[in-house]
Amino acid sequence: MKIRPILMLGWLLGLAAATGQEAKPEAPNASKPEIATATDASAAKEGFPTLYLRLETWQAPALEVAKRLDGIKNSEDLAKLRAECLSGPPGVALVLSSAINVNTPSQVIAESVTERIYPTEYEPPSLSCPPPTEIKPGEEKPAGFDEWLEKMAGRATPTAFETRNTDTILEAEISPADGQDKTWSAKISVEDVRYLGRENFGAEELGMGMPAFSAFRTASTVRLKEGKWQILSILEPPRGLESKPSDKRWITLVRIDPQE
Template identity: 25%
Template sequence: MKAAVFLMLLAASAMAQQVRVTLRVIEVPHPELTKWTAGEKLPGSELHERAVKLALAGGAEIVDTNVLIARSGEKALTESIAEVIYPTEWEPPDLGGAQLPLDAKQEFPPILRPSDFSFETRHAGTLLEIEPMVSEDGGFIDLRLAFEMVDLESLATWMEFRDEWGDASVKMPIFDTRRLTSAITLVPGTFELFNVFTPKPAAVPAAATRQLVFVKADVLPVSKP
């Protein structure tokens, strides 16, 4: 009986704990990252401090910062997105049972309209999903995390077309996607280097920078005033 009561009190205590997760992406020159990681094994907090100092001095860039709170053992999700709608498949027009001439079947009809296409929607922006779990003694936080950054890099003209209102060309988007799904054990209040992304600009075969993903989790006990 006492054991059951203890477990109930422990569960209630865990549910009363909230975890604030901070995820920060800092883009640094590749040589700087190589220098930081080539010698001694620096802790994540030291790497984060160096990256922030470099960004404040103008030698790096803070790309993104996300903050999200969830109760221990529960999931939370935040999105900052724009919906990008684009054509994906050409659908021939309905000719009411009529057949195209044989030579016309071998190539596209002379006029294609935007209404002849199927469209899809892609979310461009930032997505962060977390599921933290505070250990019984509060000394560690097990964090499951899914993070995604999608940028609309450019629009490529797939088919030129003009209608009575002007340019109605069909354009295809080019997306740059960085995605991370993993789990990590953190000491509360301390940044850790979780991942390194390699950006791939279209004009640069091997990017000269790296995007460092830092994550920190803080326990925020819920107490009555």
């Protein structure tokens, strides 16, 4: 029988192959894969300081704003104008003020919001038989009519809802400006949403009202020099429920400083 010699030969060949793999030396110049660590990531950002971003929105008379803008030629003029606003002249008020630390280069979001939920669709009330009425011209509504109407309106059931955030959201993305020392490219977005009240649709007795909101938004990409105020936007403030034009203006200023 030749089976036994064949098995013995196969066993010897397998042993030789295994021994060759174990004895194979590692190449002296073989490079090992590098693994990025948190230390490497932090080292990559060395040289970029932590920055302090500030935004202020001032309200002032529109005509006065137009006059004063003609005299603003540089950041020093703007700083003087802000100092006057801080002294509290008539008709001037600070309506928004936000600040946030930014580790460059990165994107940050800061928000202070109140979430409101409100119905957007209703199931119509089931109409019950109203009280007997026979109204002649000039007569008042019969007794019990208001109670019946209020009861009927109370049977309307909300079936769909939406949510809306109110108050302030600030977003910023800061990166170094190419070729300019102590200058930063800033992509800034600020939004302020406020709840104004309710607007009724249909008969007021039915109570089918919806909330009304105002929104102030400004977004831009600007180059900021450290320690210098800059105008981000000048806008009319949001109009109220009556949608009347305003004789005021909202001036949004922005500034960036290195954090010590």
